[in-house]
Amino acid sequence: MTIKSESVSLEDARRIIAAGEAEAASIGQPSNIAVVDAGGNLVAHVRMDGAWLGSVDISINKAFTSRAFDITTADLAEAAAPGAQFFGISGSNGGRVMIFAGGVPLRVDGRVVGAVGVSGGSGAQDQQVADAAAAGF
Template sequence: MTVNQTSVSLDDAQRVIAAGQAKADEIESPSNIAVVDAGGNLVAHVRMDGAWIASIDISINKAFTARALDISTEDLAADAGPGGQFYGIHASNGGRIMIFAGGVPLRRNGQVVGAVGVSGGTGEQDKTVAEAAVVAI
């Protein structure tokens, strides 16, 4: 029995990032935008001029989280706060699990093939950019 995993190419990743950048420009929220493949490994990253340095790591790890748990980091947040069923998950995976909005899985025909992570603005802004990015897959 063979396992076939559809993943993202560099072309896919750059198209997704470009769509995110366009939205980030539009809402004036300079962002870090990262795309990981089906294995959770980085395919491409950009830091727009003026975007935060800390957001390099955060964008990459939001993308990792969204693929590693097949969930948006905003939805994960709902279960990851005090009293939630996954409270403490942010300490796992060597600190790579991000539990605030901006990471969204990339899907093709319903299957998760990677994820995008955005960091640079408010949670609402990061989510807006990420959601504009994923439609470009």
């Protein structure tokens, strides 16, 4: 018996990204925003003009991380701190696990169907933009 699943579509991803962009613009912080599907694979990415080049990779991998462990990267950060139970997890998955704020799972009736990752500002800004993006879903 196969497993039925559901996942964000490109249309969903665009709505999510648009909501994130609006928030990023409102706080004046150009950002990278990425959405992955239920399989953790990239659906869409944008780098707003002027956003950091190094944040392309980070936004995509924050989204990956949030789906990979069904958790916000802010929450994972606590568990991955020195002395905490998952310290060292950032070295797994070929360096794709991001352990700082800005990745948020996307849910339908509690089930994770994808994730969004934001990188471009402070941790608090990235979280704010990611929350707004997720709310757009």
